[in-house]
Amino acid sequence: MPETTRLQLAEAEDLLERVFGAAGLPPDAARSVARALVAAEAEGQVGHGFSRIADYVAQARSGKVNPAAQISIHERGPASLLIDADLGFAYPALEKALDVGLPRARDMGVCVMAIANSHHCGALSVQVEKIAAAGMIGLMVANTPKAIAPWGGRDPLFGTNPIAFATPRENGPPLVIDLSLSVVARGKVMNAKKSGGEIPLGWAFDKDGQPTTDPEAALDGSMQPIGEAKGTALALMVEVLAAAFTGSAFSRDAGSFFNAEGPAPRVGQTLIAIDPSADDGYLARVADLLNAIEGTPGARLPGARRLAAIQIARDEGICVPTLYVEQARELAGS
Amino acid sequence: MPETTRLQLAEAEDLLERVFGAAGLPPDAARSVARALVAAEAEGQVGHGFSRIADYVAQARSGKVNPAAQISIHERGPASLLIDADLGFAYPALEKALDVGLPRARDMGVCVMAIANSHHCGALSVQVEKIAAAGMIGLMVANTPKAIAPWGGRDPLFGTNPIAFATPRENGPPLVIDLSLSVVARGKVMNAKKSGGEIPLGWAFDKDGQPTTDPEAALDGSMQPIGEAKGTALALMVEVLAAAFTGSAFSRDAGSFFNAEGPAPRVGQTLIAIDPSADDGYLARVADLLNAIEGTPGARLPGARRLAAIQIARDEGICVPTLYVEQARELAGS
Numbered sequence: 001m002p003e004t005t006r007l008q009l010a011e012a013e014d015l016l017e018r019v020f021g022a023a024g025l026p027p028d029a030a031r032s033v034a035r036a037l038v039a040a041e042a043e044g045q046v047g048h049g050f051s052r053i054a055d056y057v058a059q060a061r062s063g064k065v066n067p068a069a070q071i072s073i074h075e076r077g078p079a080s081l082l083i084d085a086d087l088g089f090a091y092p093a094l095e096k097a098l099d100v101g102l103p104r105a106r107d108m109g110v111c112v113m114a115i116a117n118s119h120h121c122g123a124l125s126v127q128v129e130k131i132a133a134a135g136m137i138g139l140m141v142a143n144t145p146k147a148i149a150p151w152g153g154r155d156p157l158f159g160t161n162p163i164a165f166a167t168p169r170e171n172g173p174p175l176v177i178d179l180s181l182s183v184v185a186r187g188k189v190m191n192a193k194k195s196g197g198e199i200p201l202g203w204a205f206d207k208d209g210q211p212t213t214d215p216e217a218a219l220d221g222s223m224q225p226i227g228e229a230k231g232t233a234l235a236l237m238v239e240v241l242a243a244a245f246t247g248s249a250f251s252r253d254a255g256s257f258f259n260a261e262g263p264a265p266r267v268g269q270t271l272i273a274i275d276p277s278a279d280d281g282y283l284a285r286v287a288d289l290l291n292a293i294e295g296t297p298g299a300r301l302p303g304a305r306r307l308a309a310i311q312i313a314r315d316e317g318i319c320v321p322t323l324y325v326e327q328a329r330e331l332a333g334s
Numbered sequence: 335m336p337e338t339t340r341l342q343l344a345e346a347e348d349l350l351e352r353v354f355g356a357a358g359l360p361p362d363a364a365r366s367v368a369r370a371l372v373a374a375e376a377e378g379q380v381g382h383g384f385s386r387i388a389d390y391v392a393q394a395r396s397g398k399v400n401p402a403a404q405i406s407i408h409e410r411g412p413a414s415l416l417i418d419a420d421l422g423f424a425y426p427a428l429e430k431a432l433d434v435g436l437p438r439a440r441d442m443g444v445c446v447m448a449i450a451n452s453h454h455c456g457a458l459s460v461q462v463e464k465i466a467a468a469g470m471i472g473l474m475v476a477n478t479p480k481a482i483a484p485w486g487g488r489d490p491l492f493g494t495n496p497i498a499f500a501t502p503r504e505n506g507p508p509l510v511i512d513l514s515l516s517v518v519a520r521g522k523v524m525n526a527k528k529s530g531g532e533i534p535l536g537w538a539f540d541k542d543g544q545p546t547t548d549p550e551a552a553l554d555g556s557m558q559p560i561g562e563a564k565g566t567a568l569a570l571m572v573e574v575l576a577a578a579f580t581g582s583a584f585s586r587d588a589g590s591f592f593n594a595e596g597p598a599p600r601v602g603q604t605l606i607a608i609d610p611s612a613d614d615g616y617l618a619r620v621a622d623l624l625n626a627i628e629g630t631p632g633a634r635l636p637g638a639r640r641l642a643a644i645q646i647a648r649d650e651g652i653c654v655p656t657l658y659v660e661q662a663r664e665l666a667g668s
Contacts (some may be wrong), residue, residue, distance in 0.1 A: 013421040015482070015496075020454070042622050051523070053492075065534065076427070076443050076612035076613070077442050077443020077444070077571065077609065077612065077623075078413070078441075078442050078443065079412070079413040079442040079443045079444050080443025080444050080608070080609070080612070082612075082613070107411070107412075107413065108411050108412050108413040108414070108442060109413045109414025109443055109446065110413045110414050110445070110446045110606070111410020111412050111413075111444070112410070112444045112608055117530065137575070137579065138350055148619070148625045149630070149633070150630050150633035150634075151633060152630075152632040152633045152634065153627075153630035153631065153632045153633035154630075154632065155630065157626060157627065157630065163568070165574075167578075175570075175574075177566045177567045177568075177570065177571055179561075179567055179568070183561065209632065221652065226560050226561025226562075226564050226565065227517065227560025227561055227565065229511075229636070230513045230560050231560065231561065232636075233513055233636040234497070234513070235510045236509075236511065236513075236623075236627070237499040239470070239623060240499075240509075240620060240623065241499050244501075244610075244611055244616060244619040244620050244623060245608070245613075245616065245665075247613055247616075247619070248616060250622075250623055250626075251617075252626065267415070267420055270607065272444070273412075274414070274579070275411060275414070275448055276578075276579055277465070278410035278411065278414070279579075280418070281581060282372065282473040282578060282579065282581075285577070285584075286574060286578050287409070288584075289570075289573060289574065289577075289578060289584055292483045292491060292584075292586065293487075293491065293570070295488065295489075296483070296484050296487035296489065297488070298486040298487045298488065298543065299483070299484035299485060299486045299487030300484075300486065300616070302566075302567040304568065321495075
């Protein structure tokens with residue numbers, strides 16, 4: 001048996017749509033979750049792809065995620081929307097937010113979309129790219145279960161709280177930026193623990209707030225933020241925008257994205273779409289800037305690897321650990 | 335002669351208003367510049383206060399800054415404004431932006447204000463705090479003359495491109511976050527050069543892109559971004575929002591904020607004001623989060639030192655290097 005199985009993108013989406021249909025989601029929601037997981041897998045964000053299926057299904061079955069979520073949209077202002085995900089998966093709420101919010105942004109010049117009572121939103125790149133594909137500048141922040149302590153403190157209070165950004169680009173795919181505020185992803189520490197190795201100093205702290213090379217101590221402690229106190233200041237900004245502004249749970253109170261027990265994550269996401277099209281010089285200026293970066297020896301544009309991965313996925317399909325594919329087929333009942 | 339001179343805030347503002355009036359600015363603009371420099375000095379951001387006076391005046395006299403700037407406001411959409419600073423000082427344009435933009439944000443839920451053809455905007459904290467003082471969430475980005483190279487490259491292409499954020503807080507002053515994307519401010523490297531010392535590894539690179547402890551080599555090279563490639567990705571985001579979106583000069587083309595020669599800086603700033611008042615639980619949630627941080631042993635809220643400095647400045651005045659006060663009095667013709 002090969003370690004990985006190759007799936008074409010449409011085939012992968014069909015499979016996952018059946019998985020989430022079998023888990024009790026209505027067809028639209030099942031399709032939305034399936035598309036988002038496949039899109040993350042296609043761009044190489046495997047931590048937000050097939051690896052999540054088992055936990056997602058278990059959560060839909062245990063009720064930690066509401067499979068029958070009724071998404072509601074509330075107007076806070078002509079250019080400000082609150083989307084209540086009703087403790088369901090994030091992706092259907094994100095889709096509704098963009099469906100309603102992007103035309104607003106075009107009419108108003110900008111629209112802010114606050115998603116409340118939500119769940120793991122996966123690769124933010126997938127969402128902001130949709131804003132850029134519609135010709136607009138996209139910004140997105142999300143809070144996530146606690147992982148980072150306020151600088152100087154020991155106990156985690158913030159998530160790794162990612163920030164994402166995208167802009168359309170003339171004659172090319174959008175520029176997409178997507179980064180979490182920890183120096184490395186927590187998954188890298190988990191991998192080090194599994195393989196029995198150490199982690200470098202500068203990745204994480206133990207539960208006493210001391211730098212550690214022991215992955216187990218790190219998982220009991222907190223992740224190091226980028227830029228020390230600057231990173232926790234940014235994490236606080238994200239926490240206010242994604243949790244306080246949306247009315248969702250703070251990272252310290254959010255239930256885990258993994259396993260099927262405990263309280264719902266109930267995290268939030270905030271997106272801002274800005275229409276630059278009133279100025280017809282915008283796209284040429286962006287092209288000028290991005291060309292300058294691409295012309296810098298040794299440098300590359302953020303997202304360059306991602307674009308290469310997407311191209312391969314479109315041309316040749318995705319190679320997914322066979323374990324996950326078999327798991328998905330079983331969960332789909334096929 | 336004492337090294338510093340104590341000035342009350344109103345006295346300092348009056349003095350600087352006369353300085354910029356004598357430099358050819360109309361009264362409103364002179365007052366606006368004076369207030370911003372004094373506010374920065376009062377919060378301890380001395381690099382954005384009295385130390386700038388001589389260069390500002392020299393630039394107004396040489397025409398590098400347009401002392402007679404005619405600020406114009408263009409509506410890009412009901413919630414999107416372009417403010418052309420007409421190559422004058424940034425502060426009068428920032429004031430106009432907030433005067434027109436904040437009522438829009440209240441009506442629309444959000445408003446984006448793009449400031450074009452601008453100049454050094456000083457302490458961003460001063461601007462976003464005004465948004466929070468009006469009951470709204472404030473975001474601001476600015477591009478600045480080149481200092482940071484794309485990660486992996488040698489030549490600086492981005493400024494230190496600061497990001498600022500503020501939110502109102504119940505029963506207390508707004509939370510204000512203001513940070514640049516370099517590990518340390520360039521001024522710290524300049525100080526090390528003056529005092530003949532070395533700088534720690536991790537602050538800067540030489541012109542070949544190698545880490546350096548030599549401040550002179552660092553000033554010829556580039557500043558280290560926070561979070562390595564993550565910091566340059568954020569710097570690129572700021573560059574797109576502050577320069578491309580506003581139609582201003584990119585950091586690599588921006589004239590220096592110091593001295594009176596060369597091209598105008600012509601940088602840009604973008605502000606976003608978001609009204610959270612449609613949800614009457616917002617302020618209580620923010621209080622809950624900020625109280626949790628303040629209750630964390632060893633941690634403190636971003637901006638805590640700033641607030642302490644402002645309180646002292648209000649109660650006792652500011653202590654400014656006497657050299658600058660004498661310079662100001664001479665420039666004011668008094």
